[in-house]
Amino acid sequence: MSTILTTAEPFDRIYQRACERKGGAAALEALLGQSASSDDIAAIPDNLLLGELTKKVFQSGFVWRVVRQKWPGFCEVFFDFDIEKMLLMSDEMLEAKARDERIIRNAGKVFTIRHNAMMIDDIARKHGSFGRFIADWPTADIIGLWAYLKQHGARLGGNTGPYALRAIGKDTFILSTDVEAYLRATNIFDGGINSKRSLNQIQQQFNLWHKQSGRSLTHISQIIALSVGENSVGMQQ
Numbered sequence: 001m002s003t004i005l006t007t008a009e010p011f012d013r014i015y016q017r018a019c020e021r022k023g024g025a026a027a028l029e030a031l032l033g034q035s036a037s038s039d040d041i042a043a044i045p046d047n048l049l050l051g052e053l054t055k056k057v058f059q060s061g062f063v064w065r066v067v068r069q070k071w072p073g074f075c076e077v078f079f080d081f082d083i084e085k086m087l088l089m090s091d092e093m094l095e096a097k098a099r100d101e102r103i104i105r106n107a108g109k110v111f112t113i114r115h116n117a118m119m120i121d122d123i124a125r126k127h128g129s130f131g132r133f134i135a136d137w138p139t140a141d142i143i144g145l146w147a148y149l150k151q152h153g154a155r156l157g158g159n160t161g162p163y164a165l166r167a168i169g170k171d172t173f174i175l176s177t178d179v180e181a182y183l184r185a186t187n188i189f190d191g192g193i194n195s196k197r198s199l200n201q202i203q204q205q206f207n208l209w210h211k212q213s214g215r216s217l218t219h220i221s222q223i224i225a226l227s228v229g230e231n232s233v234g235m236q237q
Helices: 011-022 025-030 038-042 046-059 064-077 083-087 091-097 107-127 130-136 139-152 160-168 177-185 196-213 217-227
Strands: none
Touching: 011 025, 011 196, 011 217, 038 130, 046 064, 046 083, 046 107, 046 130, 046 160, 083 107, 091 107, 107 130, 130 160, 139 160, 139 196, 177 217, 196 217
């Protein structure tokens, strides 16, 4: 059962509880993932970013391990996610590739590859590259980037977009089961988790914790998850 709290806490109290649960500060810090620098994110080629979006789309609602095992096949079938080649694929070509045994055969998800390639191409024409666009988005409004990906991309709503951003190194919190339970128990938000009002309330609280601690949204999210619930590793929180 998750630890139930009734009031929002200063971040140092959350951190101390996480340390106690994980065997001390050194043990806790070893569990935390790192964000990439803006320059590093901006330098990621657009085809690799399309690949990461695609990986997270296929992992959503599926066994992540199976997607990772089949990933070399995905890269072969989709030409390493070359943007121009994806834009040129017809419906018939995509339908044929959706039957290829080297990948996970899900036509609906296969069609997202072309759609998301179109989004990336449009952004790259306006901003120089998709990586530059992601790197420049302010973390104080990371939910705005989530909303953009959901609106302009395909199947990037819910936690899929945030997990993709985390995978490429963008600093973002994740509304995992443990994090959501904590935020709800401490009355950080009081409506549906994905409503605009709730997300704004959550963003404001994370911004406050960032100001208190100087830590990244990634670390704050992971530490919250490790301070409550039944968890052993926080890398995906």
